[in-house]
Amino acid sequence: MELLNKIFIAPFVDMVAAPDFLMQVLWEGLVSGVLYSLIALGFVLIYRSSRIFNFAQGIMVVFAALTLVGLHEMGVPAWLSVFLTLAVMFGLAVSVERIVLRPLVGQPDIILFMATIGITLFLIGLGEIIFGGENKQMITKELGIPTGSTDFDILGGYVSFQHIDITAVAVAGLLVTSLLLFLNKTRMGRAIRALGDDHQAALSVGISLQTIWILVWFIAGIIALVTGIAWGSRAGVSFALEVIAYKALPVLMLGGLESIQGAIIGGLMIGMLEKMFEIYWGQPILGGNTESWFAYMLALVVLLFRPQGLFGEKIIERV
Amino acid sequence: MLYRTAGQFKTSYRADQALFPIKQDSFLLGIILICAWVVFPLTASEFTFQTILTPILIYSLAALGLNILTGFAGQLSLGTGAFMGVGAYACYKMITLMPWMNPVIAILLSGVFSAGVGVAFGIPSLRIKGFYLAIATLAAQFFLVWLFEKWSWLYNDNASGAIQVPNLDMFGLYVAGPQASSITQYYLVLIIVSLLTYVAINLTRGNLGRTWKATRDMDIAAELIGINLMKSKLTAFAVSSYIVGVSGALFVFMWRGAAEPNLFDIPLSFRVLFIAIIGGLGSIMGNYLGAILIVGLPVVLNTVPAALGIHIESALVEHLNIMIIGSLIIFFLIIEPHGLAQLWRLIREKLIIWPFPH
Numbered sequence: 022m023e024l025l026n027k028i029f030i031a032p033f034v035d036m037v038a039a040p041d042f043l044m045q046v047l048w049e050g051l052v053s054g055v056l057y058s059l060i061a062l063g064f065v066l067i068y069r070s071s072r073i074f075n076f077a078q079g080i081m082v083v084f085a086a087l088t089l090v091g092l093h094e095m096g097v098p099a100w101l102s103v104f105l106t107l108a109v110m111f112g113l114a115v116s117v118e119r120i121v122l123r124p125l126v127g128q129p130d131i132i133l134f135m136a137t138i139g140i141t142l143f144l145i146g147l148g149e150i151i152f153g154g155e156n157k158q159m160i161t162k163e164l165g166i167p168t169g170s171t172d173f174d175i176l177g178g179y180v181s182f183q184h185i186d187i188t189a190v191a192v193a194g195l196l197v198t199s200l201l202l203f204l205n206k207t208r209m210g211r212a213i214r215a216l217g218d219d220h221q222a223a224l225s226v227g228i229s230l231q232t233i234w235i236l237v238w239f240i241a242g243i244i245a246l247v248t249g250i251a252w253g254s255r256a257g258v259s260f261a262l263e264v265i266a267y268k269a270l271p272v273l274m275l276g277g278l279e280s281i282q283g284a285i286i287g288g289l290m291i292g293m294l295e296k297m298f299e300i301y302w303g304q305p306i307l308g309g310n311t312e313s314w315f316a317y318m319l320a321l322v323v324l325l326f327r328p329q330g331l332f333g334e335k336i337i338e339r340v
Numbered sequence: 341m342l343y344r345t346a347g348q349f350k351t352s353y354r355a356d357q358a359l360f361p362i363k364q365d366s367f368l369l370g371i372i373l374i375c376a377w378v379v380f381p382l383t384a385s386e387f388t389f390q391t392i393l394t395p396i397l398i399y400s401l402a403a404l405g406l407n408i409l410t411g412f413a414g415q416l417s418l419g420t421g422a423f424m425g426v427g428a429y430a431c432y433k434m435i436t437l438m439p440w441m442n443p444v445i446a447i448l449l450s451g452v453f454s455a456g457v458g459v460a461f462g463i464p465s466l467r468i469k470g471f472y473l474a475i476a477t478l479a480a481q482f483f484l485v486w487l488f489e490k491w492s493w494l495y496n497d498n499a500s501g502a503i504q505v506p507n508l509d510m511f512g513l514y515v516a517g518p519q520a521s522s523i524t525q526y527y528l529v530l531i532i533v534s535l536l537t538y539v540a541i542n543l544t545r546g547n548l549g550r551t552w553k554a555t556r557d558m559d560i561a562a563e564l565i566g567i568n569l570m571k572s573k574l575t576a577f578a579v580s581s582y583i584v585g586v587s588g589a590l591f592v593f594m595w596r597g598a599a600e601p602n603l604f605d606i607p608l609s610f611r612v613l614f615i616a617i618i619g620g621l622g623s624i625m626g627n628y629l630g631a632i633l634i635v636g637l638p639v640v641l642n643t644v645p646a647a648l649g650i651h652i653e654s655a656l657v658e659h660l661n662i663m664i665i666g667s668l669i670i671f672f673l674i675i676e677p678h679g680l681a682q683l684w685r686l687i688r689e690k691l692i693i694w695p696f697p698h
Contacts (some may be wrong), residue, residue, distance in 0.1 A: 074471050124674045130471070131416060132677045135617050135669065138610060142666030149659040267478070267606070274475045308490045317479035321464060324476060328467045336469075338560050 024306075032301035044180045046300050047293055052186040052255075053268075054292020055193045059248040060269035061276065061284035062197065063241040068278050069217035070237045072130060073122070076137040079266015080144045081242060085110055086249030086258040090160060091152040099163035103246075110242030118234045126230070145260065154260060159253035161185065166254060189251035196247055197285060200240070204281075213237060217279070271316035275323055277333020287331065291316045343691040359541065362692075376530060381523055389522035390595075391639055397526075397533045398590050400631035403615040404540055404624065405583030410613075411621035412544055413576030414556025415465050419477040420612045422484035423581050424588025425604030426454035429494050431589035432503045436496055443508045443515050444528065447593060451585035457484070458581025465573050469559075481606055488601035502600040505593050516593045525594045532590065536583055541624055543579065552576050556622075584612075618672050620679025629680040633672075637665060 036043045060078055067075040088109050092102035121136050161168055167184040204210035215223040216233050224230060252262060272291050276283025295315045303311030329336045343364050350356040360366040380393055406420050431450035434441055461480040465473050488494060495503050507517035514520040515528055543549055551572045554562035563569050592599045611634065619630025641661050645652045652660075676683045690697075 074474075121670050121674075125677070128673075128677045131410075131617070131621070132673055134471075134474075135614070136673050138614075139666045139669035139673070142662050142669065144666075146659045146661070146663030146666060150656065150663070267482070270475045270478060274472055278471060310486065310490070314479060314482035314486050317475070317482055321476050321479045324468050324472060325464060328469070328472065330472070 027306055028302065031305070035301060041180055046296050048180060048182065048186075050293035050296030051289060052183075052189060052292070053296070054289040055190050056248055056252050056265065056288075057268050057272045057292055058285045058288025059193055059196070059244055059251070060266060061272040061288050062200070062281065063244045063248075064269060064273055065276075065279065065281055065284045066200075066213075066237055066244075067241055068273075070213045071122075071216070071234055072133075073137065074130065074134045074278075075241070076134060076266075077140040077144065078241060078245065079263050079269065080141045080148075081110070081113070081245035082249045082252070082266070083258070083260055083262045084113075084144050084148050085242065085246040086159065086253045086262065087148050087152045087157070089246065089249070090157045090253070090258050093160045093163065094157075099160055103164070106246055107243065110246060111239050114235050114238035114242055117238055118231060122234060123231070145263075148260070156257040156259040156261070157253075159250060159258055161254040164250065166250075183255075185251075185254045189254075192247060192251065196244065197281075201281065209233075209236065268316060271320035274320040274330055275316075277330030279334050280330070280332035283330055283332030291319065294319060343688065343694075345692055359545075381526060384526075386522055389526050392636060394522070394526050394529055394595050396628075396631045396635045397529045398587055398595055399612065399615055399635055400627040401533050401536060401587035401590065402584055402612045403619060403627035403630060404537065405580045405585075405587060406612050407616045407619075407621060407623070407627055408540060408544070408552070408583065409576050409580035410616060411623065412549060412556060413552040413573060413580075414559075415462070415573060415576060416470070416474040417477040417580075418474050418606070418609050418613065419461065419480040419484075420584055421604045421606060421608035422481045423454045423458055423584040424591055424608065424612075425484060425488055425599075425601070426457050426581075427451055427585025427588030428592040428599055428604070429488060429503065430454065430585070431593060432505075433494065435506065435508065439506075443510055443593065444532070447532065447586060447589040450589040451582040454585025454588065455578045455582040458577045458584075459574050462574055462577030462581075465577070466570055478606075481609060485601050485605055488604065500600075502598055503592065504598045505596075508593075516597075518597065529590055529594050532586065536586065537624065540579075540583065544624065548575060548579075553622075614669060618669065618679055620681030623679065623681035625684070626679045626681030629684070633668075633680070634665070637661075637668070 060082060063078040063081070064075055067073055067078070085106055089102055089106045092105050093099055097105065117140060121140060122133070125133055125136055166188050170181050170183045172179045172181045204214060212223070212228045212233055213236070215226075215228060216230065220230070249258070249262070252265060256262070268291070269288075272284060272287040274287075275291060276285075276287030295312050298315050299309070299312050303309055303315070323331065327333075343362070345362055345364075348361075348363060350361065355361070360369065380388075384393060402420060402424060405423075406417060409415050409417050427450045430453035431446050434446045434449065435443065438446075457480075461477065464476050468476050489501065492501075495501060498504075505517050507519045508515055513524060515524055544552070551562070551567050552575075554565070554567055555569060555572045555576070559569055562572070588604070596603070615630035615634050616627060617630070618633060619626030619628070638661050641664060642657060645657065672680070
């Protein structure tokens with residue numbers, strides 16, 4: 022009885038009793054959800070255009086953020102280090118395509134997946150050697166990102182909004198919009214989608230696999246940099262950031278591996294629900310730290326009903 | 341020349357179906373077995389036992405378990421580490437609740453628990469496929485590791501949150517714990533690994549193995565020819581998790597001596613997956629080759645700079661190791677995506693037809 026009360030009644034009573042706290046929890050969840058969505062977006066882009074499950078997306082976030090901070094520490098002005106970081110990410114995209122993907126074209130999915138884990142390990146080692154393993158401060162001030170927070174009077178209490186978070190949400194919105202425009206309205210975007218639909222047909226109408234792959238990995242690199250800046254300014258830049266990559270995987274499952282809307286909606290859902298679960302159920306009943314698995318369990322339950330995720334392409338199987 | 345097959349005629353189907361139809365293969369296996377059972381134990385030092393021989397055997401057993409699931413039944417799993425953990429914790433609980441229990445029996449029984457957990461997490465595989473399933477197995481990974489940390493009954497409520505292997509003896513000989521000698525543990529691991537490998541080879545060659553392979557190659561087609569997919573997938577999960585669980589128990593009891601929950605975290609899963617894939621999916625021998633590479637490589641890399649007289653900081657060496665392992669994984673995938681086992685198969689083929697390649 023006590024337990025049932027704790028599960029079904031007490032949390033909701035708490036929510037109604039302190040609506041401002043609920044708002045705060047939801048806002049925090051939304052912000053982490055935005056970041057999950059961004060990482061998931063990088064995954065989806067690469068998966069759509071090449072059917073590669075890019076495990077390295079998480080480490081690309083760390084690598085981009087580390088490069089940015091590391092360059093700035095060497096005395097490069099902030100704006101220049103952003104451009105240099107983008108150049109590094111472009112270099113990374115080209116070398117990944119040249120060295121790793123080109124020889125592996127047409128191999129089974131799992132081999133390509135393993136190759137991206139290989140890339141992950143390589144980047145971890147390289148990043149540690151060049152930039153060191155300690156936690157670094159993100160250069161928020163130098164990049165002109167507002168810091169501080171504003172308190173709003175909502176529902177008879179205060180909800181505090183960090184300016185960094187507001188900026189992150191706005192930038193993410195902008196990024197997603199421009200990405201959707203790029204994919205849907207430009208020649209290159211159409212080529213990317215064509216490649217995702219059918220490799221061979223796309224090749225036969227003259228779409229260059231190499232160019233598109235480099236482009237897609239570069240876009241994933243840009244997304245990684247934005248994610249790195251946003252997340253880094255909340256928690257600092259270190260290899261601990263890598264764990265957020267594991268948060269993006271259930272987002273993909275929930276939203277569907279091919280769907281951009283899925284990545285966004287899935288990310289926001291998981292961000293908010295896992296925060297709520299942790300605060301209202303996880304900590305009182307289960308001893309906390311449920312965020313490490315809640316998203317996976319949620320996605321697993323959803324997948325039992327929709328095996329392709331909420332927005333994934335319908336799986337049609339033929340013999 | 342070495343592999344001249346001329347003159348080896350088969351006069352019965354039984355002979356044709358034998359495990360090693362070519363004499364040279366059994367000869368080679370004999371040499372390897374003699375090395376493993378006699379030569380290595382006689383010559384190896386404490387260091388070699390602890391850093392090379394025992395871990396290679398344990399890791400290859402874990403990879404064998406994973407390979408049955410991924411290589412033979414086609415269900416990609418990223419949760420191997422957690423299933424090893426289930427085996428280890430089950431063994432620990434049995435040993436501490438029933439101290440009179442024979443350690444070997446406890447280790448073999450602990451696999452049963454992880455098989456149960458494996459089947460429970462395998463149920464979604466009936467609906468979920470491919471990468472979706474891979475992420476679903478990550479649910480098991482994260483949930484179980486969280487459980488190892490939060491459920492204090494599992495580690496007998498001790499303050500450190502870690503499990504410590506007590507001294508265990510069998511017929512007056514210490515087999516686990518601080519007092520056990522490496523050579524006893526090595527032999528024990530070797531016996532269990534040989535036994536399970538033998539079982540696995542025969543399982544994969546038999547009816548069950550063919551059912552798994554049919555499921556792997558195309559599950560709808562398999563269903564159409566009358567294979568019960570549920571049975572096939574769940575037995576694969578059960579057998580695989582059993583072997584992985586036993587290897588987890590060996591991992592802690594025969595090698596590490598103690599374990600914290602984060603030991604079973606995702607890097608362990610990936611390490612086993614590397615071994616299985618670099619060794620070759622769908623091959624039993626590949627697991628051993630992969631384990632030799634993945635376990636042996638860091639040891640070699642650690643000794644090379646010292647041997648060359650170059651002094652490098654240990655942190656740098658560690659990071660270089662990660663980089664080198666990452667690049668080697670890519671390298672091996674590029675030269676032979678089907679793994680080291682396939683590489684050996686090609687070499688053997690070449691040896692058989694040498695010196696007349698037509």
